Amino acid sequence: MSKKIVFTGPPKVGKTTLRKIFFEGENPSKLLEYSLTPTHGQESILLNLKEKVGVFDLAGQENQRWYETEAKSVFFDTQIIIVVLDSSSPKEEIVKFTKKVLKLRDEITPSSFVYLLLHKIDLISKDKLKIIKDKVNDEFQDVNLLEIAYTSIMKYSFLPTFTLFTEILKLSLGIKKDENEKYSLKFLEYVVSILNIIDQNVVIPKEDIKRDLKLPDKIFNNFIEYLEKMEFLEASKLNKKPVISLTKAGKNYINEIVGKFSIESIQNFKNNIEESKFEEIPSFLGFLIADRNGRTISATEVYEGAFGLFLKYNDEVEKGNELDLIPMFISALEKFAEEINIMDLPGFKLEGSNLKIHTIKYDICTLCLFMRNDVNFNSVKKEVFAWFDNLMETYQDKLKQSIESGNMVYSSSLHSEAKKWLEQMNKNYDDLLINLKIYNFEHVKKLYQKLDELYLKIDFKYSMILEKLKKLKINLMESAMDNNFQSFKDIVKKIKELDS
Ligand SMILES: Nc1nc2c(ncn2[C@@H]2O[C@H](COP(=O)(O)OP(=O)(O)O)[C@@H](O)[C@H]2O)c(=O)[nH]1
Ligand SMILES: [Mg+2]
Incomplete structure (x- = not known):
């Protein structure tokens, strides 16, 4: 059976443009130059991938x-279902249209995945974008089964x-998407929110927290169960109503770890990862070593200030360095994941759109590589x-010592050795890329x-060559999708031929 993707949205938001660029290999600059005639009824095309994928473009x-x-x-x-909306349209309209689609989805095709694309973000300011992101x-x-993306x-x-x-293509073919990232960033926000709410209220009915956080039952119960298992919470009854409060261990946990995260700092961190200038980021930025509780005991960056540049710390100095929070966050997540089995550990990946973090677990500590x-990690793993x-x-002894004493490792030999290695890794990796041994x-x-x-x-009269170029673009998408290096090389060869 073939697969199906549907584009929907108001008129003029860019649906047909996206379809033509990404599914038909059209040229973005050409499309921007010559306005497309509005779509009537529905236009559909059939992609010949591993399976046939029908793409339907509905007139707005x-x-x-x-x-x-x-x-x-x-x-x-x-x-x-790809919902395209103009990111500059009023928030209410965005919400209204999306709700309409979700309702229809639930009614007609409840298992389909909805991508909400807030499109043409090149036309709005960063501030406006942030407001919309928060709201949506x-x-x-x-x-x-909903993912929101900001596109142009x-x-x-x-x-x-x-x-x-x-x-999107991968998902349409049933190739599973990694849900870790979505879950992991949310996880931290939830844990912080739940513990902070309980801390502020001292004693609080469970129902109130759930209502405040607008969490679905299942997820909320998982969190509470987890926190109880960790012995951070204790349940009791007040006027016959079930209430919860923090245990001593829970309070300690807040003071030592969770208190350092604020919801804003997590949000900032997320935004910073997304905003740093992609081209300037070194392939291997650096790594942190943390103990099993997530306390950072050593940090090495490829050059001084590299972390600061691309992870931009929060100005609130007392809150501590946001970087220190990452291993804690990961360690908290790992513990949680072990409990409820949501992820495949230990190769946990935290991914923003510009940086990714790979963690490697050792007996006494965890390593987070940025x-x-x-970066094609498999090729250098x-x-x-x-x-x-x-x-x-x-450095086992040194690391053990500092874990026991709770101090950072000040080993200049570890640092200089690690820095040299990072430099070399960056260089080697670039060489591999230049020589087309790997691709990214x-x-x-x-x-x-x-x-x-x-x-x-190319002149329009050579339509055969133009068709070839379009086809090559689709092939390129496919090879990127499958990580197919051989077909990538073939494309390079064909381009060289066409170019001569
Ligand atoms: N600035 C900007 N314009 C875009 C973008 N995508 C599409 N457009 C323009 O938006 C207009 C409407 O596009 P079209 O694909 O016909 O919209 P549709 O009615 O939703 O199919 C065209 O003039 C496109 O060139 C984008 O990312 N940025
Ligand atoms: Mg159209």
């Missing part, structure tokens, strides 16, 4: 028909949007693990641009 002028008459049958058996994320945080086909936003569409998001294993062995998204993007340039150079 006819939304009343799509949502209120039997024409809604167009949504039957859909794997993915808040409004839909509890909705299942212009400049810096092109790559993340491109990445998103490869994800990398640029497009062996080497990285071997080096860290060695480091752990060499940066390559895909460059090739994509190259194909665009070629497209512009």
